[in-house]
Amino acid sequence: MLSMDSGAMCHNSAIPSRFAALEKSNDSIQHIKGQDQAEMVLIPGGSFQMGSTNFEDAQPLHQVKVNAFYMDAHEVTNAQFSEFVKATGYKTVAERELDPKDFPGADPALLVPGSAVFSAPKNVQNLQNHLQWWEYIPGANWRHPEGPNSQIKGKENHPVTQVAYQDAEAYAKWAGKRLPTEAEWEFAAKAGKHQSETYYWGSEKLEDGKWLANIYQGQFPTKNSKEDGFETTAPVKSFPANAYGLYDMEGNVWEWCSDYYRPDYYQHSPKDNPKGPNDSYDPQEPGTVKRVQRGGSFLCNDQYCERYKAGSRGKGEINSPTNNVGFRCVKDVK
Template identity: 70%
Template sequence: MMNYLLCVFTIICIISCGSDQNNNGSQTVSTAGGMTCAMQGIPNRYVNTGADTIEYKIGKDEAKMVLIKGGSFKMGSKNFADAMPIHDVTVSSFYMDEHEVTNAQFATFVKATGYVTVAERPLDPKDFPGAEPAMLLPGSAVFVGSSDVKDLGDALQWWKYVVGANWRHPEGPESSIVDRDRYPVTQLAFQDAEAYAKWAGKRLPTEAEWEYAAKAGIHTDEIYYWGDDLKQNGKWLTNIYQGSFPGHNTKEDGFENTAKVKSYPPNAYGLYDMEGNVWEWCADFYRTDYYAAHDGINPKGPKDSYDPQEPGLVKRVQRGGSFLCNDQYCERYKAGARGKGEVNSPTNNVGFRCVKDIAD
């Protein structure tokens, strides 16, 4: 039975962002293709209880928002197959949270509404035929690292399903967000982020809005959203993984996991952590072929999801990379790159920020 549950609960994340293999098995760096660094999903572990459709009285999250004036830009990247072709996109003006939603902000939402996140909800025995109901315990995926990695293609060596892991206990039941009010909230499924945004009178950004805001007028060919260097005057400009992934994080940037919001300089639009720290949910469904067909005026994403790596799962776009990205393994924090996540698979390296229409 325990082996069965391990098979059910283990988060399958086939990640090969930093390098892609060609047909003869050798590796080339930054080729156009490969998989994303965002967590790949598992078959839906949770029955949708309808909590994401509940209408709450509009609350207030006290977040400072930045006016992003509309305009046109080159969307995409020549370094990733699902981010091509680079194409012209125009977006209307909107407001965006200056930083990722924090633990304190999410706690205010939960206190006001009684909302229960996906990672906290009981698992339905009907979804797991043959399993003992008492063993179906809520939890989520946690990065645990590994110093003995033989194959970077096997992410199960450093991810673990941890019973009791949720937004209050992002690394497991022994962890806590006490004294982490200003850190980004994590362990949220897509519907959790969407529920918060609705309560706050906002919404999740479209993929186009997110990239437009992140690029902040910088030319498409820049390596990172701010330019070509990871450091300025010897200081790191983003929270990513330094050292040998996944077993030796040198923490040169000062952080092993998430960093307090606004720990790094903002971009030209006044937005913080648009690269690194935590992946951010976007409103769009994820499709590898979407860039070849979509409208260039305020695109909202495709009508459905399709990922050829896991065609049976529903995925949404995630953007920006996380504290687990580095060039040895995960390059999807770079400018124009796309991430993806199964909608019901929260992890401790995924969060979100909100936007608001000018008309509101």
């Protein structure tokens, strides 16, 4: 069902046990093929300043060390997720029947499988109530991201969306991988950039007149001018990679991380490979379980959701998928 959170709203078949042979690209970035045949990039590991002074829950800035790891070069695509479902018969959260016991007082007739979909309103009263542009659509799921009349045919190379946290986790396990920690994700996104950069790619939104990420242009949420060429998701690799060879670390779709979300975690985070708090707490919705999401989406903009910017944090209720949330995987270096 639709959570009140605005983070993302803004926001067993037999498989080989080892990677294919490591190969080096011409630009000295090391690449491998994962067990799901996804291109992965070696992230060297090291120390960095984690966080941002622009967002309260990303403070204080603190020194963090992460070990080397491999990361998917791009977000998991519809085609890749299709192979996972074909191999396992997996059914996502958005496709499953809803148990009336989990929704006391609700009309059972309304408890039908579906998910949240962004729908541009003709006008808005203010930007405080995100339910003005989000709607629970019966039949919306990863195969039909915007509802039963939509499809992913022709969008095989777009990032899969409408995946809950457990859906992303199940794919990662099948592929012999895992979801990144928040620290790993930020280290990879910053790719050695200076802490003062506004965006993960640098300080300017445009380069030679071209947008460097798939975010929202125009008047949010009523008029998307689509200056970057896309209204919703873009095919992976549509925008330049960062210095580590990673695509869409900003914009396109939010990406699940393995950490539980707490706004105060950075105040006592370990310095060595932090993995997040032991439980979840969001004062905006104390009764829900949330995990960290990173990178922003095609709906992020400076008017409403600025959490696509460097060092910022997103969050999502674990069972509330939307059509602007996806994921990518990582793998430990043996």
